[in-house]
Amino acid sequence: MKKRRFLNGWTLITAACFLFFLFFFLYPISRIFINSVYNFETGAFSMKSFVKFFTKRYYTNTVWNSLKVTSLATLSTAFFGGTLAYLARTIRLRGKRVLDIVMLISVLSPPFIGAYSWIVLLGRAGVVTEFINKLFGIQFEGIYGFSGILLVFTIKLSPLVYLYVSGALKNLDNSLNEASESMGCRGVRKIVTVILPLILPTLLASALLVFMRALADFGTPMLIGEGYRTLPVLIYNSFIGEVSQDHSFAAAISVIIVAFTTAIFLLQRWVAGRVNIEMSSMNPLEPKKATGIRNVLAHAYAYVFILLELLPIIVVTFNSFQNTQGSMFVEGFSLTSYVKAFNSMGSSIANTYMYSIAALFIILVIGILVSYSSVRRPSVLTAVLDTTTMFPYIIPGSVLGISMLLAFNKPPLTLSGTAMIIIAAYVIRRLPYTIRSSSAILRQISPSVEEASQSLGANGAETFVKVTVPMMISGVLPGALMSWMSIISELSASIMLYVGTTKTMTISIYTEVIRGNFGVASALSTILILSTIVVLLTFFKLTGRSEIEL
Amino acid sequence: MSVTIKIEHAVKKFGSNTVIKDLSLTVEQGEFFTLLGSSGCGKTTLLRMIAGFNSIEGGDFYFNDKRINDMPPYKRNIGMVFQNYAIFPHMNTFNNVAFGLKQQKVREPELSRRVNEMLETVQISELRDRMPKNMSGGQQQRIALARAIVMQPDVLLMDEPLSNLDAKLRVEMRTAIKHIQNACKITTIYVTHDQEEALAISDRIAVMREGVIQQVGAPITIYQHPANLFVATFIGQSSLMDATALHVDGQPAVKLYDGSVRVLPGMRADIADGTALKLCIRPNEFHFADEGLNASVEERVFFGDTMRYTLRLDNGQVIEIKQDIHQPLAQIGEKVKLSFRSDVVNAFDAHSEVSVMKEVVQA
Ligand SMILES: Nc1ncnc2c1ncn2[C@@H]1O[C@H](COP(=O)(O)OP(=O)(O)O)[C@@H](O)[C@H]1O
Numbered sequence: 010m011k012k013r014r015f016l017n018g019w020t021l022i023t024a025a026c027f028l029f030f031l032f033f034f035l036y037p038i039s040r041i042f043i044n045s046v047y048n049f050e051t052g053a054f055s056m057k058s059f060v061k062f063f064t065k066r067y068y069t070n071t072v073w074n075s076l077k078v079t080s081l082a083t084l085s086t087a088f089f090g091g092t093l094a095y096l097a098r099t100i101r102l103r104g105k106r107v108l109d110i111v112m113l114i115s116v117l118s119p120p121f122i123g124a125y126s127w128i129v130l131l132g133r134a135g136v137v138t139e140f141i142n143k144l145f146g147i148q149f150e151g152i153y154g155f156s157g158i159l160l161v162f163t164i165k166l167s168p169l170v171y172l173y174v175s176g177a178l179k180n181l182d183n184s185l186n187e188a189s190e191s192m193g194c195r196g197v198r199k200i201v202t203v204i205l206p207l208i209l210p211t212l213l214a215s216a217l218l219v220f221m222r223a224l225a226d227f228g229t230p231m232l233i234g235e236g237y238r239t240l241p242v243l244i245y246n247s248f249i250g251e252v253s254q255d256h257s258f259a260a261a262i263s264v265i266i267v268a269f270t271t272a273i274f275l276l277q278r279w280v281a282g283r284v285n286i287e288m289s290s291m292n293p294l295e296p297k298k299a300t301g302i303r304n305v306l307a308h309a310y311a312y313v314f315i316l317l318e319l320l321p322i323i324v325v326t327f328n329s330f331q332n333t334q335g336s337m338f339v340e341g342f343s344l345t346s347y348v349k350a351f352n353s354m355g356s357s358i359a360n361t362y363m364y365s366i367a368a369l370f371i372i373l374v375i376g377i378l379v380s381y382s383s384v385r386r387p388s389v390l391t392a393v394l395d396t397t398t399m400f401p402y403i404i405p406g407s408v409l410g411i412s413m414l415l416a417f418n419k420p421p422l423t424l425s426g427t428a429m430i431i432i433a434a435y436v437i438r439r440l441p442y443t444i445r446s447s448s449a450i451l452r453q454i455s456p457s458v459e460e461a462s463q464s465l466g467a468n469g470a471e472t473f474v475k476v477t478v479p480m481m482i483s484g485v486l487p488g489a490l491m492s493w494m495s496i497i498s499e500l501s502a503s504i505m506l507y508v509g510t511t512k513t514m515t516i517s518i519y520t521e522v523i524r525g526n527f528g529v530a531s532a533l534s535t536i537l538i539l540s541t542i543v544v545l546l547t548f549f550k551l552t553g554r555s556e557i558e559l
Numbered sequence: 560m561s562v563t564i565k566i567e568h569a570v571k572k573f574g575s576n577t578v579i580k581d582l583s584l585t586v587e588q589g590e591f592f593t594l595l596g597s598s599g600c601g602k603t604t605l606l607r608m609i610a611g612f613n614s615i616e617g618g619d620f621y622f623n624d625k626r627i628n629d630m631p632p633y634k635r636n637i638g639m640v641f642q643n644y645a646i647f648p649h650m651n652t653f654n655n656v657a658f659g660l661k662q663q664k665v666r667e668p669e670l671s672r673r674v675n676e677m678l679e680t681v682q683i684s685e686l687r688d689r690m691p692k693n694m695s696g697g698q699q700q701r702i703a704l705a706r707a708i709v710m711q712p713d714v715l716l717m718d719e720p721l722s723n724l725d726a727k728l729r730v731e732m733r734t735a736i737k738h739i740q741n742a743c744k745i746t747t748i749y750v751t752h753d754q755e756e757a758l759a760i761s762d763r764i765a766v767m768r769e770g771v772i773q774q775v776g777a778p779i780t781i782y783q784h785p786a787n788l789f790v791a792t793f794i795g796q797s798s799l800m801d802a803t804a805l806h807v808d809g810q811p812a813v814k815l816y817d818g819s820v821r822v823l824p825g826m827r828a829d830i831a832d833g834t835a836l837k838l839c840i841r842p843n844e845f846h847f848a849d850e851g852l853n854a855s856v857e858e859r860v861f862f863g864d865t866m867r868y869t870l871r872l873d874n875g876q877v878i879e880i881k882q883d884i885h886q887p888l889a890q891i892g893e894k895v896k897l898s899f900r901s902d903v904v905n906a907f908d909a910h911s912e913v914s915v916m917k918e919v920v921q922a
């Protein structure tokens with residue numbers, strides 16, 4: 010009798026999690042599909058938004074623009090991130106640890122800091138631009154549009170590929186490497202015929218992530234794109250735009266984007282499914298000391314990367330201490346930007362920490378509960394839940410933001426403008442990662458440990474609280490930190506959902522940049538980056554680790 | 560305290576796969592009872608039914624007179640020791656052992672007293688504050704044992720607790736387990752696939768095969784008087800020889816393949832003449848003789864106190880025999896005559912494979 014009640018407890022929890030997901034994700038997402046063809050005011054069905062989209066060159070060009078820059082960015086990050094990871098794992102580099110940390114911080118830094126900094130450096134009036142123009146006596150216009158976006162994406166997202174591939178190479182058994190060399194297969198041929206196939210699944214997975222992030226990135230093209238329009242910008246403008254608001258049209262674009270991301274996702278799945286390789290390394294790849302020109306080139310490559318990744322951070326930090334006058338930086342240094350930031354943006358700083366911690370808490374609770382029920386008490390319901398909680402992978406932030414607004418901006422479900430809706434968006438966006446990592450951890454814990462607890466008189470709930478959760482937590486913690494750091498730099502969903510009182514730091518940074526208050530924007534960015542660095546270093550210090558899984 | 564475990568007509572199904580069809584068993588109070596059988600025969604399944612981790616598809620399970628079929632594991636007052644130890648990795652030794660007592664709301668100073676006593680009993684007091692991460696298998700298994708026994712459970716269940724240890728530790732730990740069980744007299748069910756371990760440690764053994772109990776008995780009984788051919792060949796080493804039943808002067812006897820006749824005093828008198836039998840002869844029950852079966856020595860291996868020979872009988876069959884080293888030795892290639900102790904060998908019906916010996920009481 011008791012046993013049955015206990016099972017019902019888990020069914021109930023699973024059902025509750027499912028309802029949460031239904032309410033905050035499936036329902037909103039269904040709204041974009043409905044809104045794209047159905048007008049709630051007039052009650053009329055029409056395909057006119059799609060017709061409008063596909064008949065105007067202006068809009069179809071946007072799709073083309075997005076795909077072009079996203080695909081190229083994916084290729085270039087895969088190349089640069091992949092090659093750098095291979096170098097760093099095979100050749101002993103001085104400062105490898107610095108490289109790793111810089112890459113990590115770069116991945117976690119707010120998305121459009123790069124765009125902003127590269128404008129400062131290479132924009133029309135950029136420091137480097139002016140230097141070049143003076144030096145060569147030319148009229149270089151600075152990088153904007155396609156090349157600007159590609160540059161920023163490549164620099165910003167290569168670290169993502171780097172970290173993933175580096176992780177995969179760590180699991181690559183050196184004996185495979187040595188075996189291929191012993192059979193006379195070396196150098197580039199070895200990389201192409203042996204190494205590349207082995208890390209291909211990881212490379213594809215990280216390429217998918219890059220593609221999704223680049224396609225969904227709103228801040229970068231908004232700042233540096235100028236005339237080069239991409240899909241998220243178009244969504245934002247048609248939804249929030251000051252000129253004209255067309256919700257149905259924004260919904261239609263969202264549907265089109267989701268169609269793309271789904272196609273790409275399925276394609277990646279299909280390819281990855283055919284090249285799935287299990288690796289676990291007894292004998293990991295050892296970086297070897299290189300000599301002569303090889304050594305110099307390898308170091309140069311790594312150091313240039315470190316510099317490129319650090320430049321945006323250096324620029325904003327430097328700017329944050331500069332004196333300003335209006336939107337201009339002037340001579341001298343002071344803390345005025347910080348004072349201004351705290352005075353005018355104090356609430357957004359507080360919001361950032363409050364929302365992110367609240368979201369993290371919810372993510373952990375739901376993530377652990379869902380993973381437990383699907384790993385330990387599998388049923389049809391948990392299988393459904395497991396699958397649906399993965400959908401947010403393929404929903405870009407701006408689409409999620411719009412869908413939530415569409416769903417919750419009218420009574421009886423008026424949540425727009427509340428902190429809750431922003432927190433819910435954070436939760437939905439990060440939950441898939443936490444569920445995945447918790448499930449993986451749980452599968453590694455033998456059920457007999459939980460049975461031991463029960464045999465010692467602890468019932469199901471007590472066992473879960475006293476044994477299962479504590480065993481999981483050390484494994485879940487790194488992922489939770491990653492989630493927290495991604496949340497505090499989240500922009501694309503929250504930019505759709507914020508109102509004056511629920512601004513967060515990333516939103517403030519964005520609005521300040523748009524207004525030309527670069528000083529305050531830089532100060533806020535610096536605070537954000539510093540938070541990330543402090544948390545990362547504390548984590549490394551406390552756990553004695555030197556790496557963290559993404 | 561310690562209980563009698565009674566299982567009546569137990570049935571276990573995994574989906575459509577019936578692993579245990581109809582199993583009945585009684586384990587006496589304070590007994591060290593072993594389930595012995597090869598891998599996959601359903602030992603773990605049965606043990607987990609007793610523990611409450613497996614559902615029960617049929618039959619009744621009793622601790623004394625209390626039916627426990629629907630009682631959740633945490634109320635059965637069992638102690639369980641797992642093959643992989645299942646130590647709580649986030650707790651030190653002390654807290655691992657104290658876990659169940661805390662669950663029962665045992666307070667200080669009794670808590671510490673009982674835990675420390677237990678740690679002493681299993682000889683790991685010096686590991687009291689250590690985390691399990693860097694402990695050896697033997698140390699972890701001692702914690703697991705301490706953790707189970709400190710609860711003074713009604714029943715102690717152990718599932719191949721020694722199979723992950725190396726050979727030397729295995730013998731050491733098995734002695735320790737037997738010692739501790741002797742001291743606290745908890746009704747214990749021990750699962751193993753290792754017959755040597757079972758013979759060494761148990762009060763009684765149940766030999767299982769494909770979910771069916773073949774024989775229950777004391778180790779010596781099972782070894783000397785196996786109930787059927789499976790038990791005879793599973794426990795210890797044996798050579799099988801075809802024979803036919805007959806009577807000589809009213810005495811039960813067998814005729815061997817070469818036509819020679821042996822009286823088997825232990826065989827039942829009611830076995831019909833002409834019944835096809837199988838003789839099961841242990842290596843040390845053979846001896847060289849002046850008269851007997853013709854054989855040639857194919858191989859011999861010296862074991863210190865004994866010499867083991869591989870012989871080929873003149874019907875082509877290969878058998879193993881073991882001789883005391885002080886007996887006359889045979890050379891490889893030598894032709895020998897072979898006899899066996901007809902007072903101790905076992906005979907089985909060739910078709911039903913059931914023992915035809917008087918000593919064996921058929922269930
Ligand atoms: N959870 C399970 N689901 C399905 N079949 C199982 C399960 N556990 C055990 N079995 C099957 O039951 C049989 C007995 O297994 P088990 O009790 O583990 O054997 P033993 O412990 O004697 O090696 C095996 O055929 C095994 O495949």
Ligand SMILES: [Mg+2]
Pocket residue numbers: 599602603604719
């Ligand atoms: Mg087993």
